[in-house]
Amino acid sequence: MLIGNLDGMTVFARVVEEASFSGAARKLGMSKSAVSKHVTKLEDSLGIRLLNRTTRRLSLTDAGSTFYQHCARVVEEIETAEHALTDLRGTPRGTLRISAPLTFGQMYLPQLVTEFMAMYPGLHVDIHLADHMVDLVAEGFDMAIRITRLKDSSMIARKLADFTGHVVAAPAYLEQHGEPKTPQELADHKTLAYTNVASPNIWDFEGPDGPVTVRVNPVMSCNNGEFTSIAAIRGLGIAREPEFIVAEALSEGRLVRILKDYDPLNNGGIYAVYPERRHLPSKVRVFIDFLAEKFRGGLCNFHEAACKEYKEGRGRQRLAP
Incomplete structure (x- = not known):
């Protein structure tokens, strides 16, 4: 009553x-x-x-x-x-729980979150880095950053930037084993598979004559892209890697991009993803707006400074007693 x-x-x-x-x-x-x-x-x-x-x-x-x-x-x-x-x-307050891919999060989020929290000092940010896709609702996350070809219609997504992948190998590997000229030749090469995808052993390409699908036989599999890139740099095999992971190694010649005429269909987008809600909390809305502004014009515009900070941070970790 x-x-x-x-x-x-x-x-x-x-x-x-x-x-x-x-x-x-x-x-x-x-x-x-x-x-x-x-x-x-x-x-x-x-x-x-x-x-x-x-x-x-x-x-x-x-x-x-x-x-x-x-x-x-x-x-x-x-x-x-x-x-x-x-x-x-x-005014965003409370706790903002974010899920993000491990290497992407390590490279970009420290700089982004530091700047964002200076703008909103009343906000606490809780970041979970993992290369598998978490269940946002079941695990209590406000949002996630995902690098994918987005298919999950139960989520709302905002594209932040395009994502580009490359097929790469070390010069020493190519010198010893030769360079494949077509995707089909990958079946006869040592490959390194990233396992946090639906079919790690199936590599899809878009070539001059249309789509190409190849089943590779990995000599090593891992659920972390940075790990497979390091293995590729050391000459273990050929890998498919996100540009943001291998850009520095490519520029320094430690890796070489191969199969340039074939677009590896691990390309997609970098998305801010959140559960469907009638009223989006301001803490989520302002952070997504912040990310969109930072990545406006492409990931490369933000890449150099973030990579430098990430590299310096890793160097300090190695020097720490």
């Missing part, structure tokens, strides 16, 4: 505070008759008169005086809750 009377309690409290139906109507943006109906309905549901009405003035009954004290507290709590929610919508 009380839940159904919340509107009536709010109207009644305003009538008492304004000492008139017309004053309450102005404050509430309602008609005078609507205010009167709310109070009458409240009295009927309670089975007791709350107000004495005369042509000149209103006065509280004893029961009305007692009831008003409770109504005033309820209305105050409701207004406090509404103000708190308004504040949360406008």
Whole structure:
């Protein structure tokens, strides 16, 4: 009964505070008759008169005086809750739980999160780095960064940047084993497979004559792209790698890009993904907007500084006692 009377309690409290139906109507943006109906309905549901009405003035009954004290507290709590929610919508607070791929997260998120948290010091960021896809809802994440060809329609996604993959090998490997000229020749080469995909042993390409699918026979498999890139640099085999992982090794000649006429269909996008919600929390919205701005124009615009910071950080880790 009380839940159904919340509107009536709010109207009644305003009538008492304004000492008139017309004053309450102005404050509430309602008609005078609507205010009167709310109070009458409240009295009927309670089975007791709350107000004495005369042509000149209103006065509280004893029961009305007692009831008003409770109504005033309820209305105050409701207004406090509404103000708190308004504040949360406008200023991100609380904890933002993010899932991101391991190497991408290590390379880019320290710089991004540091800058973001300087803008919103009331926010706590909880980051989970893993190369497998987490269940955002079941595991309580607000959002994830995913590098993929997005297919999960149960999630809402915003594309942050394009993702490019390359087929790479070390010069020493190519010198010893020769360079494959077509994807079909990969079946006779040592390959390194990244396992956090649906079919690690199936490599798809788009070539001059259309799509090509090759089944490779990996000599090593791993669930981390940086690990397979290091193995490729050491000459263990041929790998398919994201550009952001191998860009430095390619520029320094430690890896060579091969099969340049064939687009490896591990390309896709870098997405901010979040569960479908009617009202997106401000902490998620502002972080996604922040990421989109940082990656505007492509990942390369942000890549150099982030990679330098990541490399320096790894160097300090190696030098630490």
